[in-house]
Amino acid sequence: MKIKQVSVFAENTKGRLLAVLQALEGAEVNLRAISVSENADFGIVRMIMDNPDKGIAALKEVGFTGRLDTMLSAEIPDVPSGMLRTVVQPLSESGINVDYFYAFLDQEPGTARIVLKTSDDDKAEKLLKNK
Amino acid sequence: MIRHPHFETMSRSELEKLQLERLKKTVAYVYERVPFYRSGMQKLGVNPEDIRTLSDVARLPFTSKLDFRDNYPFGLACVPQDEIVRVHSSSGTTGKPVIAPYTQKDVEVWAELVARSLVCAGMTREDILQNAYGYGLFTGGLGLHYGAERLGATVVPASTGNTKRQLMLIQDLGTTAISCTPSYALILHETAQEMGIDLHQSKLRLGILGAEPWSENMRIDIEDKLGITALSIYGLTEIVGPGVSMECPHKTGLHIWEDNFLVEIIDPATGQVLPYGEQGELIITTIDKEAQPVLRFRTKDITSLNIETCECGRTMARMARIAGRSDDMIRVRGVSVFPSQIESVLLTVEGVEAQYMIVVDRQNAFASDELEVWVEVSEDIFSDEMTQMVALQGKLQRELDSVLGIKARIKLVEPRKLARTEGKAKRVVDRSELPQL
Numbered sequence: 415m416k417i418k419q420v421s422v423f424a425e426n427t428k429g430r431l432l433a434v435l436q437a438l439e440g441a442e443v444n445l446r447a448i449s450v451s452e453n454a455d456f457g458i459v460r461m462i463m464d465n466p467d468k469g470i471a472a473l474k475e476v477g478f479t480g481r482l483d484t485m486l487s488a489e490i491p492d493v494p495s496g497m498l499r500t501v502v503q504p505l506s507e508s509g510i511n512v513d514y515f516y517a518f519l520d521q522e523p524g525t526a527r528i529v530l531k532t533s534d535d536d537k538a539e540k541l542l543k544n545k
Numbered sequence: 546m547i548r549h550p551h552f553e554t555m556s557r558s559e560l561e562k563l564q565l566e567r568l569k570k571t572v573a574y575v576y577e578r579v580p581f582y583r584s585g586m587q588k589l590g591v592n593p594e595d596i597r598t599l600s601d602v603a604r605l606p607f608t609s610k611l612d613f614r615d616n617y618p619f620g621l622a623c624v625p626q627d628e629i630v631r632v633h634s635s636s637g638t639t640g641k642p643v644i645a646p647y648t649q650k651d652v653e654v655w656a657e658l659v660a661r662s663l664v665c666a667g668m669t670r671e672d673i674l675q676n677a678y679g680y681g682l683f684t685g686g687l688g689l690h691y692g693a694e695r696l697g698a699t700v701v702p703a704s705t706g707n708t709k710r711q712l713m714l715i716q717d718l719g720t721t722a723i724s725c726t727p728s729y730a731l732i733l734h735e736t737a738q739e740m741g742i743d744l745h746q747s748k749l750r751l752g753i754l755g756a757e758p759w760s761e762n763m764r765i766d767i768e769d770k771l772g773i774t775a776l777s778i779y780g781l782t783e784i785v786g787p788g789v790s791m792e793c794p795h796k797t798g799l800h801i802w803e804d805n806f807l808v809e810i811i812d813p814a815t816g817q818v819l820p821y822g823e824q825g826e827l828i829i830t831t832i833d834k835e836a837q838p839v840l841r842f843r844t845k846d847i848t849s850l851n852i853e854t855c856e857c858g859r860t861m862a863r864m865a866r867i868a869g870r871s872d873d874m875i876r877v878r879g880v881s882v883f884p885s886q887i888e889s890v891l892l893t894v895e896g897v898e899a900q901y902m903i904v905v906d907r908q909n910a911f912a913s914d915e916l917e918v919w920v921e922v923s924e925d926i927f928s929d930e931m932t933q934m935v936a937l938q939g940k941l942q943r944e945l946d947s948v949l950g951i952k953a954r955i956k957l958v959e960p961r962k963l964a965r966t967e968g969k970a971k972r973v974v975d976r977s978e979l980p981q982l
Contacts, residue, residue: 419929421927421929423922423927423934423957423959424959425958425959430959451931453931453935455956455957456922456934456957456958458928458929458930458931458934460929477959477960478959479922479923479924479927479959479960480924480927481924481927481928481929483929513930513932514930514931531929531930
C-alpha cells in the first residue's frame, strides 16, 4: 500500500527537533513514526502522521522547508525472518535496491509496518502486493 | 526615448568641455566654502586655478565615507541652513550616518536625473510605478518618487514591506513598473507563488532595481520569474541618491549622467587612475550641486567604464555591473573573490535560489583562509534522500572550485528570511554576527 510521508530539512543544532515536535503539537497532529537521517550539519526528518497535510502546513508555517511524498509501505508479520521473507528477499531477487526504510508498530496487533524508498517503487509495489 | 537629448547624446568633446567648466566652478566653490576641502587641497599644494584640464582632477584629494562622519552633520555643506530644503541620510550601520543636504535647485536637478533615468529604462508618463523602496531618510524612496512624478508617471508610494499588499496593488491598480531591491523582487515572486498569483498574468513589465549588488544570473532569474525586464539603477547617498546612472534596455552597462558627475576608475590599492575599460574603484566628483558637492568620492564600488556610444544613442560613459565592493573583496588563500562571483556560480546549479550567505571569520586570523558558504535549502532543492542532499553539497563545492578556484565549505541551512526582508541583503557575515534561527 501507499502511505504519505512528511519530511523536513533541519539543521543539526540544539532545539530543532523540539521545534518540529512543537509545531506538530500546536496543530494537534499525531506522530505515528519518525526517522532521522543526519550528518554533522543537518538532518532529514521523515515522519508518518495521522494527518500529513495538516502536519506539513504546520511545519512550513514555522519556517521549515518540507515535502510530502507518497511512499511505499508493507506489512511485516511479527515472526522470525518476517522482514527478510516479505520485503528484502523479494526485492533483492528482482534487483531492486532499498534507498532508505524505517519500521513502526502497526495498529493491528502482531504486525509491524515498514516504510521504504527503493530504486524502483512501482515495481517494488507490485512485488510486495503479492506478499 | 531620450529625455535630455542635448546632454545625453552630446559629443564627447562637447561633454568634456562642459565637464571642465563645471569642475572648475565646483572646485573654486568648495575651496572657498568648506575648510575640509581647502585644507585637503593645500596639503597637496593644489589651488583651484591649477585645474586647467579634465585630467587635473587627479590632483585633487579623495573624499571617503569616513570624511563624512568626521564632518557630521553639516561640516561638508556649502550653504547656510536656511537654503537647505531637505536632508537625507544613509542607513549608518556603524557610527554616525552620512548626511546629505539639498537646496531647492538640488532637489529639482535630482528629480530631473531620476526622470531621465526612468525614461532611459523605457518608462513613459503612461506607466504606473509602484515604488517599493523605503520612504524616509533613505534616498531610494523619495528619490524615485519625485523623479517619477516629474516624468508624469503615476506613482504608487508603497514603500517597503507588506508583500501581500504590494501584490494586491500590483494586481488591482495595474502596476506596470516596480522599483525595489533585486532581492525584494524575488520575495515578491516567492510570496505571489504562495498566494497562487502568477505575476506573468499581471501588467508588470519593468523593474527598476538597485541599492544592492546583483549578478547577471540573478537578473535572468528575476526576469524569468516575474515576467519583466529588470534594469539596474545606481546611486549613493553621498553623491545624490539613485539617478547617478541607469541601464537602458540594451543592458550593456549603466549610463552615467556625466553632465552632473565626473567619473574616474582607480586602482583601490594605489589610488592611481586607470584607463577606460580597466576594472577598479569608481570615483565620483559631483559638478552640478549646491548644498554639498563632493570631490573625488571613493565609492568602494568595483566597476569599469566604456565610452563607446551605446546602441540607444547615448554618448555618456557606461559603467559595468558592479563586480563588488572593494571592502567586500574576500581573500581566500591568496585568491580574491567578490560575493557576486560566488552568487553567479551558485545560481548555475539547478534549483539553487539566490539566498546564501558568505561566512567569514574576521576575529580569527587563522580562519581567514577558510570560506564557508551557507546556502538556504528551499523546496526546489530539498530531497528526502540524504544521498541527493550530499550530492548537491558536493556539486556546489566542486563548481566553486572549478570556476573560481576557491575551496569553500558549503553548508546547507534552513531558510533565514531575516537577512533579506528589510532593504539590502547582507551577503558577507562575520561568524560572530550570524543570524540565529
